Amino acid sequence: MRIGVIMAGGAGERFWPYSRRHHPKQFLCFSGDKSLLTETVERISPLIPPERVFIVAGSHLKDAITKVVPALPKENILIEPMPRNTAPCLALAVAVTSRLFQDPTMAVLTADHYIDKTDAFLNNIDTALRFAEENTALVTIGIPAERPDTGFGYIEAGDVVARTERGIIRTVRKFHEKPDKKTAEEYLKQGNFFWNSGMFFWRNSTFYEAVRQKAPELADAVEKIKSAWGTPQQQEVLHSVFESLPATSIDYALMEKADNVFMVEAQFVWDDVGTWHSLERILEQQPDGNVVVGNCLLQDTSNTIIFNKPVHYHPDREFIIATIGIRDLVIVNTGDGLLICPKDRCQEVRKIVESLREKGLEQYL
Numbered sequence: 001m002r003i004g005v006i007m008a009g010g011a012g013e014r015f016w017p018y019s020r021r022h023h024p025k026q027f028l029c030f031s032g033d034k035s036l037l038t039e040t041v042e043r044i045s046p047l048i049p050p051e052r053v054f055i056v057a058g059s060h061l062k063d064a065i066t067k068v069v070p071a072l073p074k075e076n077i078l079i080e081p082m083p084r085n086t087a088p089c090l091a092l093a094v095a096v097t098s099r100l101f102q103d104p105t106m107a108v109l110t111a112d113h114y115i116d117k118t119d120a121f122l123n124n125i126d127t128a129l130r131f132a133e134e135n136t137a138l139v140t141i142g143i144p145a146e147r148p149d150t151g152f153g154y155i156e157a158g159d160v161v162a163r164t165e166r167g168i169i170r171t172v173r174k175f176h177e178k179p180d181k182k183t184a185e186e187y188l189k190q191g192n193f194f195w196n197s198g199m200f201f202w203r204n205s206t207f208y209e210a211v212r213q214k215a216p217e218l219a220d221a222v223e224k225i226k227s228a229w230g231t232p233q234q235q236e237v238l239h240s241v242f243e244s245l246p247a248t249s250i251d252y253a254l255m256e257k258a259d260n261v262f263m264v265e266a267q268f269v270w271d272d273v274g275t276w277h278s279l280e281r282i283l284e285q286q287p288d289g290n291v292v293v294g295n296c297l298l299q300d301t302s303n304t305i306i307f308n309k310p311v312h313y314h315p316d317r318e319f320i321i322a323t324i325g326i327r328d329l330v331i332v333n334t335g336d337g338l339l340i341c342p343k344d345r346c347q348e349v350r351k352i353v354e355s356l357r358e359k360g361l362e363q364y365l
Contacts, residue, residue, distance in 0.1 A: 001104040002129055004044050004053040004305055005093040007086060008061065008111035013353040014275045014346065017337025018311065021365050022092060026111035027064050030293075031274065031282055035068045037111045046122055047129070054078055054097065054110070056089045081239040087253035088245045090200075091211070091218045092238070095225035098204050105133050106207070108200040116269035116284045127167030128201040128264045135262075138210060138255065139201040140172070142194030142263040143270045148184035151274055151347070153177055153196035155252065157263055172261040175251055194263065197270060200250065206260075214257040221245060275346035276330045276339075279305055294333075297322040304328065305343065310335040337364055 012025025019025045026037040034042075041053055050071040056078045057065060064078055078092055090108060097104055104187060109127060115121055128139045142155045152283035158171035175196065179187065202210075212219040221241045228237035255261055271281050283291050290301060294308030301323045309323045311334045319333055334338040339349065356364050 001101045002052065002107065003101060003104045003110060004048040004049050004107045004109060005090070005097070006037070006040055006053065006055045006109050006111050008055050008057040008065065008091055009080060009089065012112065012113060014349045015352050015365065016349055017332060017334045017339055018307065018309065020311065020341045023064060023311070024061070024112075025273070027061075027068055030279065031114070034067060036044055036113070036273070037065070038068045039115075040111050040113075041069050041072065043115060043118055043121065044107065044109060047126060049078070054093060056093055058083065081235070083247065084242050084245055085247040086198075086247045086250040087215070087218060087248040088221065088242055090250050091221040091245075092205075092225060092242075094204050095222045096229055098208075098222070098226055099229050101204075103203055103205045105129055105203050109216055109273075110198045111143050112273060113197075114269075114271040114278075116272050117267070118220065120266075121268040123166040124264050124267055125199075125201075127164065127169065128185045131162070131169055131254070131264070132201040132203055132206065136206050136209075136260055137202070138206065138258055138261045139169075140255070140261065140263050141197040141199045141266050142170075143197050143266045144194050145188055145193055148181060148188045149195070150178055150181055150184050152272065154179065154184075154265055155194045157192045157194055157265075161262065167267065168265040170263050170265065172263050175256045192263070194268075196251070197266065198272075199341055200255070207210055207254075210258050210260070211254055212358075215253045217245060218284060220255060275349065276305055276307070276332060277343050277346040279307070281306050295320045299323065302327045302341070305330045309333075319338075 008026050010024060012019035015025045017226050018028060018166045027033055027035045040255050041050060051073055053072060055065055059079045062077055078096055080089060104117055107125060131137055132139045142157060156174040156176060156177040160168060160170050161241040162169040208219060208222055224237055224241050226236050254272060271278055285291055289303035291305045296308055297320060306321055310318055321331060321333055328343050330341050330343055
C-alpha cells in the first residue's frame with residue numbers, strides 16, 4: 001500500500017508580505033490559480049489518491065487546508081501540537097499511518113515547491129517507491145545542480161545501482177549543509193553533487209528500524225504516539241512527546257547518519273521557491289528581464305520583480321505600481337504591506353518578520 005505525506009507546516013516568512021501566519025507560502029498562487037499545496041496533492045494523485053494522502057501542519061492551518069484541498073478527508077490532516085521541524089513531524093506521520101495500514105510505503109513530499117514535467121516527476125517517484133518497496137532502503141530525490149546555489153543543501157552521490165528510463169538510482173555518500181559560494185562552485189565542478197529536494201520514500205518498517213538504530217528518541221516517539229492514537233489519551237501523549245523532542249530536521253536526525261540511503265536522479269524541473277528572487281525561475285520574464293504580476297506601469301525599469309496582488313482577505317485592495325529608472329529590485333504590494341529590497345537581499349526578508357513580531361505588530365503577520 002502506498003501513502004503520501006505532505007509536510008505543510010512551514011511559515012514561508014521570506015515571502016512576506018504575501019505570506020502570512022494563517023496563509024503561508026504553501027497556500028499561495030504564484031503561477032496560476034491553484035495554491036502550491038493544491039498542486040502537490042494533484043500532482044501525486046495518479047500514484048496516490050487523496051484518500052491516502054496525509055497532510056501534517058499546525059492547528060492554525062487546518063481550515064486553510066480544508067479549503068484548498070476539499071477532496072482530502074478531514075481525518076487525514078494530522079495536527080502537530082507545536083512546531084518541531086521535520087523529524088518529529090514524520091515520526092507522527094509514521095505512527096498514525098502504521099495504525100491504519102499494514103507497513104505502507106510512504107512518499108514524503110513538501111507542500112511549497114515548484115515542479116514541472118509532471119510525467120517525468122511521476123516516473124521518478126514511482127521508481128523511488130518501487131525501490132523502497134523491494135529493498136530495505138531510505139530513498140530520496142536528488143536535483144541535478146544547475147548553478148552554485150548557496151541556498152540549498154546538497155547530496156553527494158555515489159555509484160549507480162540501477163539505470164532505467166524511469167530513473168537512475170545511486171548510493172548516497174553524504175549529505176552536506178548549505179555551502180558558501182566557493183564550496184558550492186567546487187560541488188558543481190565535481191559533477192556528483194545534487195540539490196537536496198527534501199522528498200523521501202521508505203516503508204514504515206524501514207523508517208522505524210533506521211530511527212531505532214540512529215535516533216532512538218524518534219523510535220520511542222513513534223511507539224508512544226501509535227499506542228495512544230485513537231484513545232482518550234491521544235492529545236495528552238502527543239503533546240508530551242512533541243514537547244520532549246528537539247526541533248530537528250529529518251536530514252540531521254536520520255538521513256545523514258543512516259547507511260542504507262539511496263537517491264533517484266530527478267528528470268523534472270524543480271525549484272524550492274525559497275525567496276522572491278526565485279520567481280525569476282518559475283515565471284515568464286519580459287525582454288528587459290522584469291517579472292511582473294498584477295497592475296503595473298514600468299518605465300526605464302529592468303531586471304526587477306514586481307508582485308502587485310492583494311492578500312486573500314482584502315481582495316478589493318487593488319493598486320497600481322509605477323516605476324521609473326530602477327533595476328535589480330523586488331517590489332511587493334499586498335494592499336496592507338509593501339516590500340522594497342534589492343534582489344540579492346531577498347534572504348533577509350525574514351528579518352522584517354522578526355522585527356514586526358518584536359514590535360508587537362501582529363496584524364501584519
